[in-house]
Amino acid sequence: MHLLRIVPDNTRFDFIRFRRISFPISAVLTIFAITLYFTHGLNFGIDFSGGTLIQVQNKTGPIDIAQMRTTVGGLGLGEVQLQEYGSPDTVLIRVAQQPGGEQAQQQVTVKVRAALGDAVVYQREEVVGPRVSGEFLHKGIVGIILAIGAILLYLWFRFEWQFALGAMIANVHDIVLTLGFMSITQIDFDLTSIAALLTILGYSLNDTVVIYDRIREMLRRYKKMPMTELLNVSINSTLSRSVITHVTVSLALLALLLFGGQAIHSFTATMMFGVVLVGTYTSVFIASPILIYLGVGTGRQYVPDTPEEKETAAAAPPPAARRSAPVAARVRR
């Protein structure tokens, strides 16, 4: 039986060499994403900015958004946003938080219902008062920081500190790029987005850990192999597994994206970007090479990978002679 082989056996890509391109690209993208956050901003949902959200569906055909905007806009509720949601007969109405504390927020649904009457079906209403929205934002940020911290500790416990730090840098980079993606697309940023970010964090680390596990095994087994070669072999040998798993997760997410409906659309799209695109890229091109810069494997013979470096290496004595014990010996079980 001829089985599907997406990745051939015994691949030998030089991933590590690619770091000279990938690191600068990542740096640029990260800066770009951070800039976007401050200029373009995230599309904060009512979970974080407070206010009212009403989803209405017209009983008789498409909605005249412009007219509805005038009607709702004329109710004296301040800033009002309307957008089509999934299909032409469904509209999402967002009203900003009303001044006057918690009580004032209730008036919004009452007034809008009075204005639009029976012509529409009120599919969904959400009202988030000032106190709760502040808490959500606080909890969201705390949650992400807490998760990063907890995972960092766990990795430090299971691997050496360089691995923990490397994984953390790679994954914070993931989150930053995903936030950049959310900023460009102006996808709704609400509580489910925090869920997506945390899942991306957890899952992307999943991936990184698999590669690190292999690297650790190789470090123990091949004490003389130079780092660049060792890392390349590690990545190449886990490549098949990585690709296949990413395909299955993508298939699952694809099903959710196509069939899961509008309600979780922003959640699924964010996950797709974070897990599939960014997660794959960083595990291979960031998390692994960064170990070299963090000092893992110093004491091994350094095999330069460009002609200029070959010359400088030939001129200077190899650093191996000066170190007392290779890092490999200190790698914990």
Add this chain to the structure above:
Amino acid sequence: MLYFARWKVWAILATSILVCAFTVPNFFPEQVVKGWPAWAQRRLVLGLDLQGGSQILLEVDLNDVRKQRLDSLRDDVRRTLRDNRIPLITPAIVRNGSVEVRLREGGDFQGALAKLRDLSQPLGGVLQGNGQRTLEVTDAGGGLIRLTPTEAAANERVRQTIEQSIPIIERRINELGLVEPTIQRQGADRILVQVPGLGDPSRLIDLLGQTAKLEFRMVDNSVSPQEALQGRAPPDSEVLYETQGGQQVPILIYKQALVEGGDLTDAQAGFDQRTSEPIVSFRFNTSGARKFATATQENVGRPFAIVLDNKVISAPVIREPILGGSGQISGNFTVESANNLAILLRAGALPAKLTPIEQRVVGPGLGEDSIRAGVHASIAGAILVVVFMLATYGLFGLFANIAVAVNVGMIIGILSFLSATLTLPGIAGIVLTVGIAVDSNVLIYERIREEVRNGRTPITAIDAGFTRALATILDSNITTFIAAAVLFFIGTGPVRGFAVTLGIGILTTLFTAFTLTRLIVATWVRMLRPQTVPI
């Protein structure tokens, strides 16, 4: 790795089947399941985003609670001092979160202090002595005594307020004809009300927002309301307003309540026989009837005020003593507002003001759409992954698919057993878990293939594959689990539903990877004694 003791085999199979069995009650309609024994009745609870309904988060107005406490403390202090004939310079007043009273010099200061100290009670009842008391009574010098409620007492009071509020809320909801609401405390000072099936909660929010404290108090005609507003109000009275013809008219009213809403046994909305305008008729219990009779007997010809939540509804003149303990309230009612008031009076007054701070409503149509979308996505995802696994790993792909199927069965089984709430993000979590669960099997299989490439025999390769891969599986799943755990603690509602399914999914994945996949492969090896590994 490939050897399974017989009892282990049975244990694994039994656990898997048992946990999956808990999904069964979900497939039968409610009526049928009710007849089964209690342990077999646990089913999934659909979240509001799948069922349709309203969810309201109410917060207790802590200032209101504190104010009431201080007011009643002040009354207690006055009564104590008066009963013991202790001379004062200034009567007890509320200031800065405490009650203060200044005693005249030359009196029995220590005695008075002792009497006031008696007002403080041990927290937790007389029998439990955890050392904390309800009040701090201090001698502030110069004859001034200050009584302050303690922090612990304040927290206890909030907790009691919430507990008292819950049955009252439930009664109000039931009066509206709504069934099976869920009302639970959330955090220190909040109540979460969930009413499945309610598409428009505005009337409910109206009802819950009113305290509905009803009082009958006498009007004070000794001073005109205008003079009182300018600051010459007698100490025992206050100015409240009545809405007359769209205007707010001030009326001076004695602070003391002669009869209160708590003494009502019934209230019904109706129509006045003469004027046909909407009214609310009420009836008192015995003690209320007696107080009402005494009050009306002593005050024939004088006006008295019916006060609801510190607003005057009407202030009729007592024409004759009302001994029967029943009467009616009229004044600017619409049919609906009379109905609402009757409901509020029947259900009882809330001990403190509740403010809605968050509200989510999902129409039933949208709920059904979401369920359908969830089911479609799950089936589509399952098919895609199954087909891909078969194409990539052939027979072993089939083994992996079986393990993942059992995995999903176990997830739903555990959710049913816990009667956990399933939300749309929760369904997404299950679909995602399918993708992640497959990873464990992929890790094992790829390792096996590598071992074969390195020259091992089939059985040793399979064995080595499992051994080497399991440590990695553990490590990688734990990180996702940490993320799910954090999400569980910071999330609410649908997000929490996602965290729960993801977390449970990881646990079941670890279980099936370590046991079920291994078992299936081991059985296959033992039965077929293969010469090559077919992946």
